Amino acid sequence: xxxxxxxxxxxxxxxxxxxxxxxxxxxxxxxxxxxxxxxxxxxxxxxxxxxxxxxxxxxxxxxxxxxxxxxxxxxxxxxxxxxxxxxxxxxxxxxxxxxxxxxxxxxxxxxxxxxxxxxxxxxxxxxxxxxxxxxxxxxxxxxxxxxxxxxxxxxxxxxxxxxxxxxxxxxxxxxxxxxxxxxxxxxxxxxxxxxxxxxxxxxxxxxxxxxxxxxxxxxxxxxxxxxxxxxxxxxxxxxxxxxxxxxxxxxxxxxxxxxxxxxxxxxxxxxxxxxxxxxxxxxxxxxxxxxxxxxxxxxxxxxxxxxxxx
Amino acid sequence: xxxxxxxxxxxxxxxxxxxxxxxxxxxxxxxxxxxxxxxxxxxxxxxxxxxxxxxxxxxxxxxxxxxxxxxxxxxxxxxxxxxxxxxxxxxxxxxxxxxxxxxxxxxxxxxxxxxxxxxxxxxxxxxxxxxxxxxxxxx
Numbered sequence: 001x002x003x004x005x006x007x008x009x010x011x012x013x014x015x016x017x018x019x020x021x022x023x024x025x026x027x028x029x030x031x032x033x034x035x036x037x038x039x040x041x042x043x044x045x046x047x048x049x050x051x052x053x054x055x056x057x058x059x060x061x062x063x064x065x066x067x068x069x070x071x072x073x074x075x076x077x078x079x080x081x082x083x084x085x086x087x088x089x090x091x092x093x094x095x096x097x098x099x100x101x102x103x104x105x106x107x108x109x110x111x112x113x114x115x116x117x118x119x120x121x122x123x124x125x126x127x128x129x130x131x132x133x134x135x136x137x138x139x140x141x142x143x144x145x146x147x148x149x150x151x152x153x154x155x156x157x158x159x160x161x162x163x164x165x166x167x168x169x170x171x172x173x174x175x176x177x178x179x180x181x182x183x184x185x186x187x188x189x190x191x192x193x194x195x196x197x198x199x200x201x202x203x204x205x206x207x208x209x210x211x212x213x214x215x216x217x218x219x220x221x222x223x224x225x226x227x228x229x230x231x232x233x234x235x236x237x238x239x240x241x242x243x244x245x246x247x248x249x250x251x252x253x254x255x256x257x258x259x260x261x262x263x264x265x266x267x268x269x270x271x272x273x274x275x276x277x278x279x280x281x282x283x284x285x286x287x288x289x290x291x292x293x294x295x296x297x298x299x300x301x302x303x304x305x306x307x308x309x310x
Numbered sequence: 311x312x313x314x315x316x317x318x319x320x321x322x323x324x325x326x327x328x329x330x331x332x333x334x335x336x337x338x339x340x341x342x343x344x345x346x347x348x349x350x351x352x353x354x355x356x357x358x359x360x361x362x363x364x365x366x367x368x369x370x371x372x373x374x375x376x377x378x379x380x381x382x383x384x385x386x387x388x389x390x391x392x393x394x395x396x397x398x399x400x401x402x403x404x405x406x407x408x409x410x411x412x413x414x415x416x417x418x419x420x421x422x423x424x425x426x427x428x429x430x431x432x433x434x435x436x437x438x439x440x441x442x443x444x445x446x447x448x449x
Contacts (some may be wrong), residue, residue, distance in 0.1 A: 084421050107417040107442025126415045128443055183419065193446070197432075 003304050004113035004120040005297060008131040008167050015300075017273040020139050022296035023289070026109040030063065033295065036310050037066030039105075040302060043096035044070045046087065046123070047103040047286040052265070052287070053123050053132075057100040060294035068095055086115035093117040097307045098298060101125075119301035121294075127163050132297065133264055134167040136290030140282055141221055143289065144260045148175040154215050155269060156183040157225035157245050165225060166194050173202040180206040181215045185241045188227065212245060216254040224248070224263045226270050248272045252280065262286055320371050321386040321393075322363040327351050330361025333379040336408055337372060339365065374402035378438075386440060390404075404429050405447075413445040 005011060011019070026033050042061040046054050046102050058068045069092075082310075085103065089112035092099055099116055101109050102123040109122035109129075124130040145151060153172065155165050159182055169190075172178050180199065182190050188209065190199075199206050209215055216222070227245050229238050246263065252275060263271055263283040302308045325333060330348050339346045344367035354360035365371070366381040371385050377399030387395040405428045411418050418424050418440070428438040428447050 085417065086421075103417075104415075105420055106413065106415045106444075110442055111417055111421065125417075126443075128415075134413070169327040227402065 001045060002117065002119055002305055003301055004109075004116075004122075005131050005301070006046035006113055006120070006122045006125075007078065007129045008134045008171050010131070012279065012294060014172070016135070016138060016171070017292060019135060019296045019300060020142050022299060023139050023292040024143070025302050026295055027293050033299070033310075035062055036299065036308055037061060037064035040064075040066040040097040040307055041095065042066055042068050042298065043070065043092045043099045044123070045092060045101040045103075046066060046070075046072055046074075046097060047101075047108070050102050050124065053102060053130075056132075056287070056291045057121075057123060057294055060291050060298060062292070063173075064295055066097075066298075074299075085111045086281050089116040089120065097305075098302055100157065100294075118307075119305055121297060121301070127161065127169075129162075130163055131167065132290060132294050133164050134171050135293035136286055137164070137168050137262065137264070138171055139222070139289040140260070140262060140286045144282055145220060146308070148172065149177045151219040151220045152179040152181060152218055153223065154181040154183055154219040155190075155223045156212055156215075156247075157227050158188045159184040159225070160188040162225045162264075163230075165190070165223070166198075168193060168223065169204075171200050173198050173204055178204060180204055181219060182208045183210070183212050183215050184208075185210060185227070185237075185244070194294065210244075212247075213251060213254060216251060216259075219255065219259050222259060222261050224261065224267070224270050226268055239292065246270050246272065247275060249274050249278070252278060255280070315391065316366045316388055317391050318366075319388050320363075320365045320367075320369060321388060322365075322371065322376060323360070323384045323386060324354070324356070325361035325363065325383045327354075327359035327361055328379050330363055333361075333376060333383070334363060336375050336379060339363070340373060342367065342369065344369070354355055354419050356371060372408075373397060373399040374405060374407050377402050378405055401430060401433060401436065402445065409438070410446065411440040411443065411445055411449045413440065413443050416440060416443040418442060419425075 044054050044057050061068050085108050093116045098119045100121045100123045101112055104126050106126040106128035109125045122129055159165050246306040260282045261280050330350050347364040349362040351359045365445045385397040400436045407425050409428055410426050427441045429441055431437050431439045
């Protein structure tokens with residue numbers, strides 16, 4: 001049966017657990033998976049530039065022994081001639097066994113998944129969903145902390161517009177005994193619809209604060225995001241607040257010795273490069289984990305669609 | 311105020327006062343070209359005040375639209391001057407081409423042929439969200 005993943009909620013908690021198990025198995029024994037997708041093709045349809053996500057998907061497919069068909073420039077594709085997302089998805093379905101798609105418009109991957117005859121993975125649709133980033137985040141937490149229960153997870157920076165944060169909260173809400181600490185300037189607090197529909201609805205333990213230094217000693221996981229200048233109404237507020245949410249070695253001194261620091265990347269200056277060598281810095285590991293989770297997801301969707309057996 | 315009773319047609323009754331015009335608009339009754347009467351703020355034993363729409367033509371009323379605007383309304387089918395069927399529309403699970411997504415970043419803004427579809431995500435608060443971008447419908 002054809003199955004697509006557009007939003008992290010398209011996967012059950014059990015499915016995510018199995019994906020992390022597969023990813024761990026790939027990490028431990030990559031040779032076992034090196035030829036599973038031989039003869040299969042992944043099409044990466046990127047209607048807007050994103051080098052790292054596209055390369056992650058492509059590396060994932062190559063490491064499974066498959067091939068990649070890549071569209072990296074929407075301007076030179078049929079989309080520039082006015083072709084609809086649905087028609088593009090139908091056409092590409094004739095060439096590829098699975099599609100990874102990024103598009104600037106919210107809901108574009110959903111439209112493609114309805115039209116395509118092969119599975120579609122949403123590689124980001126505007127500011128809406130980016131489920132494989134969340135899968136990377138979950139694998140990182142699971143590998144570094146051994147699981148989710150009992151963790152205090154701090155989310156810091158732009159919690160208002162950060163889709164990775166919303167999606168991660170949604171995914172974590174399915175696990176028991178997780179405490180969230182939301183650290184942001186007032187202007188960039190988590191939107192009410194996420195707070196009400198996810199945190200309150202799932203009765204998650206949650207604290208909101210503007211003070212990173214207060215929160216740091218309590219955290220097992222610190223998920224940093226960028227505070228962007230353009231999100232503020234005036235320059236004064238931005239200048240007043242920007243340094244509060246920059247992680248430096250001095251601030252990290254307050255954190256637990258086994259806390260992990262995560263970031264969806266790219267970072268600008270919100271994590272000092274001096275932290276990169278700290279064993280608690282996991283953001284580059286997170287990138288690697290993203291590739292493994294994409295491999296696990298490609299395997300799952302191809303297998304469910306009958307394209308491979310393993 | 312007297313409005314003649316109809317012989318064959320539809321009477322949408324018990325509409326919450328103030329919602330009659332919205333229902334008229336969303337049902338696109340203006341475009342039907344048949345006699346339609348809208349009574350607003352009519353006295354009601356149950357609600358104090360209510361709106362009523364009388365359509366003097368044998369048409370099919372979209373129950374999803376009616377349920378969306380007012381799940382408390384009743385749709386009465388009239389044949390030969392008598393009520394032959396009474397329907398109580400419920401809050402529909404999805405709405406197709408009734409509302410338009412107002413999110414400028416939604417795919418429906420560039421792909422004109424796509425239907426505008428909203429799904430009910432919170433029955434208690436009557437919240438509908440766009441199936442493409444999850445934007446909340448403005449009621």
